[in-house]
Amino acid sequence: MKLYSEEVSTKLELMRQILVETEAQGLRLRGTDWFAWATAGASHTVLLTAETGVAEVLVTAQDAWVLTDEIEAQRLKDEELPANFQLNVNPWADAARREAFVRDATCGGKVLSDRPIPHVEKRLPSSLQQHKRIMMSSELARYRQVGRQASEAMTEVLQAAKPTWTEYQLAGAGAEALWARGLHPALTLVAGERRLPLYRHATPSRELLGRQAMLVFCARGYGLYANLTRFVSFGALTDDRAHNHVREIEAEALNLCQLTSARTPRRPLPCQPGVTLDAIYHALAQAYQQHGFPHAIREHHQGGTTGYLAREIVANPTTTDTLVENSVVAWNPSLPGAKIEDTFAIVSDGKLENLTYDPNFPSVEVAGRLRPVPLIN
Numbered sequence: 001m002k003l004y005s006e007e008v009s010t011k012l013e014l015m016r017q018i019l020v021e022t023e024a025q026g027l028r029l030r031g032t033d034w035f036a037w038a039t040a041g042a043s044h045t046v047l048l049t050a051e052t053g054v055a056e057v058l059v060t061a062q063d064a065w066v067l068t069d070e071i072e073a074q075r076l077k078d079e080e081l082p083a084n085f086q087l088n089v090n091p092w093a094d095a096a097r098r099e100a101f102v103r104d105a106t107c108g109g110k111v112l113s114d115r116p117i118p119h120v121e122k123r124l125p126s127s128l129q130q131h132k133r134i135m136m137s138s139e140l141a142r143y144r145q146v147g148r149q150a151s152e153a154m155t156e157v158l159q160a161a162k163p164t165w166t167e168y169q170l171a172g173a174g175a176e177a178l179w180a181r182g183l184h185p186a187l188t189l190v191a192g193e194r195r196l197p198l199y200r201h202a203t204p205s206r207e208l209l210g211r212q213a214m215l216v217f218c219a220r221g222y223g224l225y226a227n228l229t230r231f232v233s234f235g236a237l238t239d240d241r242a243h244n245h246v247r248e249i250e251a252e253a254l255n256l257c258q259l260t261s262a263r264t265p266r267r268p269l270p271c272q273p274g275v276t277l278d279a280i281y282h283a284l285a286q287a288y289q290q291h292g293f294p295h296a297i298r299e300h301h302q303g304g305t306t307g308y309l310a311r312e313i314v315a316n317p318t319t320t321d322t323l324v325e326n327s328v329v330a331w332n333p334s335l336p337g338a339k340i341e342d343t344f345a346i347v348s349d350g351k352l353e354n355l356t357y358d359p360n361f362p363s364v365e366v367a368g369r370l371r372p373v374p375l376i377n
Contacts (some may be wrong), residue, residue, distance in 0.1 A: 022324065025061070028112075052115065055067060056068075099253065133305055134308065143222075145221070157174050166208055189203060190202060200299060213231070225330075250340050251366050253333070305327055362376075
């Protein structure tokens with residue numbers, strides 16, 4: 001917990017510098033992503049599908065609070081929050097009391113927020129948004145744990161899967177394996193033999209898996225997302241060409257991340273020149289073209305940066321955001337019946353660390369990296 005306390009102290013210092021720069025009196029964080037970031041991985045989530053939770057962070061020049069109600073306060077204090085925060089507790093039926101507290105704490109002044117009240121609060125500056133997307137060493141340590149657990153859950157489930165399972169059963173087994181490791185199954189996509197070539201975003205159905213299946217996780221732990229896609233084949237694959245194509249297409253994006261990322265500046269942003277997300281998008285478009293699939297770039301998004309959101313920024317032709325050291329990316333090129341995805345941190349000297357690699361899952365070497373192949377079950 002001491003390490004987490006130091007991380008929070010660093011972030012509070014950063015937020016207070018933002019207050020000085022913007023001449024604001026308070027900074028208010030409501031979203032699940034921002035709450036986890038500010039509290040070094042604490043969770044305010046009760047309803048898993050909600051973008052906000054049962055508490056929020058308020059930071060002023062002198063103090064830092066977690067604002068919540070009397071239902072949640074004791075559990076958050078006992079199980080979630082680092083010691084850097086005071087609690088302010090309002091009756092659950094009196095939300096107006098919380099707003100009055102915020103006005104008093106900020107002397108009725110300017111308040112910044114990730115989800116601002118219209119005409120009352122202002123949006124967070126882009127510089128703070130960028131800081132959330134660059135991992136501290138303690139955040140990367142947690143990310144490694146989440147990635148390892150998510151990939152182990154994936155392997156466990158696909159090794160147990162049967163062709164007679166329904167897509168619902170495979171998704172349920174995936175969610176169970178994640179929950180057993182303390183991870184939120186924020187997304188579990190499944191496609192069996194028939195639906196696999198038809199849909200890129202295949203939400204599970206009651207159909208049987210058949211001869212092969214795809215399973216996709218967005219697994220959340222400490223607020224951080226481990227994103228990965230794997231395939232299982234019940235019997236030998238009759239045609240592996242599409243999987244070969246997506247592995248080689250993905251390598252173009254990973255090569256750019258590894259070779260041209262900029263070092264993380266100590267302060268301030270913007271960063272030194274590095275690869276931009278639009279450059280990777282265009283490289284992927286060219287790779288699809290070279291592999292004989294000129295329209296595939298339009299048939300599904302290709303991924304981008306990840307962290308406290310499944311995708312912090314999705315790469316497109318106009319995203320000029322720059323990748324730097326300690327950024328985290330997840331690319332997911334796909335073709336009908338094939339897809340590839342892992343979560344990579346850009347670490348020292350532009351090296352890539354695969355946070356969701358499991359040595360127990362079958363792989364082949366592509367451009368010097370071990371990349372997953374369908375598990376033959």
